[in-house]
Amino acid sequence: MxxxxxxxxxxxxxxxxxxxxxxxxxxxxxxxxxxxxxxxxxxxxxxxxxxxxxxxxxxxxxxxxxxxxxxxxxxxxxxxxxxxxxxxxxxxxxxxxxxxxxxxxxxxxxxxxxxxxxxxxxxxxxxxxxxxxxxxxxxxxxxxxxxxxxxxxxxxxxxxxxxxxxxxxxxxxxxxxxxxxxxxGRDDFKIFHPGGKLGAALKKVEDMVTDHRRLPIVSSGVPVSDALEVLTDAGFGTVGVVDAEGHLCGIITDGDLRRHMGIDPEKAPVDDIMTRQPKVVTRKTLAAEALNIMTAGKITSLFMVEDDKPVGLLHIHDCLSLGVI
CATH class of the missing domain: 3.40.50.10490 (Glucose-6-phosphate isomerase like protein; domain 1)
Known part of the structure; x- marks a missing residue:
């Protein structure tokens, strides 16, 4: 049969x-x-x-x-x-x-x-x-x-x-x-599809970034203990590291801290453990593309940058809560 x-x-x-x-x-x-x-x-x-x-x-x-x-x-x-x-x-x-x-x-x-x-x-x-x-x-x-x-x-x-x-x-x-x-194009299509998974996937990062009053940011050269304090207070699992001009030069995640448990957090600078050239998004990056970057890199957050300076933070929960898949 x-x-x-x-x-x-x-x-x-x-x-x-x-x-x-x-x-x-x-x-x-x-x-x-x-x-x-x-x-x-x-x-x-x-x-x-x-x-x-x-x-x-x-x-x-x-x-x-x-x-x-x-x-x-x-x-x-x-x-x-x-x-x-x-x-x-x-x-x-x-x-x-x-x-x-x-x-x-x-x-x-x-x-x-x-x-x-x-x-x-x-x-x-x-x-x-x-x-x-x-x-x-x-x-x-x-x-x-x-x-x-x-x-x-x-x-x-x-x-x-x-x-x-x-x-x-x-x-x-x-x-x-x-x-x-x-x-x-996509921008026009989004106007007619504001709801549902398709509409969510066509949203841009600037439409989704949580309005964080204070981004989890530390300056290059500060001790790891400063980054740990900011990371704990912010609760996003990541901290951005900026240089003297305010450009994003690296990030530190919970995983980075666990991998460097042997260091002295009061003496070691964040530069020693940060991930350099981190993956970032811009205001115009599509939500679906941002989610793909996070999924492929097995990361939960992405800094939104403008002129290489962090201006927002997109968390994977921001995408999932809107139905982006």
Whole structure:
């Protein structure tokens, strides 16, 4: 039984992989209908002053919701409008400044008819994602992103499987291509993702550094006993050592003290036991990158520096408490 199940799983993935490969070939071929329609669709989206409205029925609707959400999270205002609800008042959600992407594999979804007429009446750009080249949807659309012919993975019922996978991928391609053409970067992305693990990972160190009134800092040349006192009072497990100009030249951790138990802390200078050229971060370092530095170095704190001078301290708990992973 296990072998049969795994064989079925492999077969489904193979069929869908072939569908995606065919889709890629169609987009990559400059003279193909799909490639040309894809470029024109991107141009239409770039010109839209309102939102991208995505609509579809059934499985196409589920895919459409995800495509709209992806557009919205990558800087292009977008919404999903259910075609059934559109016929009962939600057409008012669509303005003449919007662009509509209608999804239907057959292109003959009756529930989309009122939406198509509305786009024609108010001259709203309409893009179709469909497998039906001669369908009613394709004929009504300004641009047709024609899905290539591909076998559905559910051969028994011909249920939407490969076709929905290709549609979802095509939506991702549109969103990412639009994102890159607009130069939409991490800082922009963070604005739309302030919460959750992704939002936390995109925070910068300056957004997370604890407001320490007094950084755990000692001057180069002072005895280790001074560093021990500061380390104990601060409770961060680390002390920074600065030179005469205030530049961070080293750090001392609990581990450094344990490894030098034989020294006389009243006489030995901090320079003898400090770790030189410590790992640091800047205000603009991403939280995820800072956490990776701490994890890789098996350390719990990083000094934030500006012009090589310590201006803050980031503790691993600052990252974990915000959900950075």
């Amino acid at each position: 296990t072998t049969d199940i795994l064989s079925i799983a492999s077969e489904v993935l193979t069929i869908e992989e072939k569908g995606l490969a065919t889709l890629r070939e169609g987009i990559n071929e400059p003279t193909s209908q799909l490639s040309q329609a894809f470029r024109r669709t991107l141009s239409l989206i770039e010109q839209v002053k309102g939102r991208v409205i995505v609509s579809g029925m059934g499985k196409s609707g589920h895919i459409g919701r995800k495509i709209a959400a992806t557009f919205a999270s990558t800087g292009q205002p977008a919404s999903f409008v259910h075609p059934g609800e559109a016929s009962h008042g939600d057409l008012g959600m669509i303005s003449e400044h919007d662009l509509v992407i209608a999804i239907s594999n057959s292109g003959e979804t009756s529930e989309l008819s009122d939406l198509l007429l509305y786009c024609q009446r108010f001259d709203i750009p309409l893009v179709a994602i469909t497998g039906g080249a001669d369908s009613a949807l394709a004929k009504a659309a300004d641009e047709v992103l024609l899905l290539p012919k591909a076998k559905e993975a559910c051969v028994e019922t011909n249920a939407p499987t490969t076709s929905t996978t290709m549609t979802l991928a095509l939506g991702d391609v549109l969103a990412v291509a639009m994102l890159r053409s607009r130069g939409f």
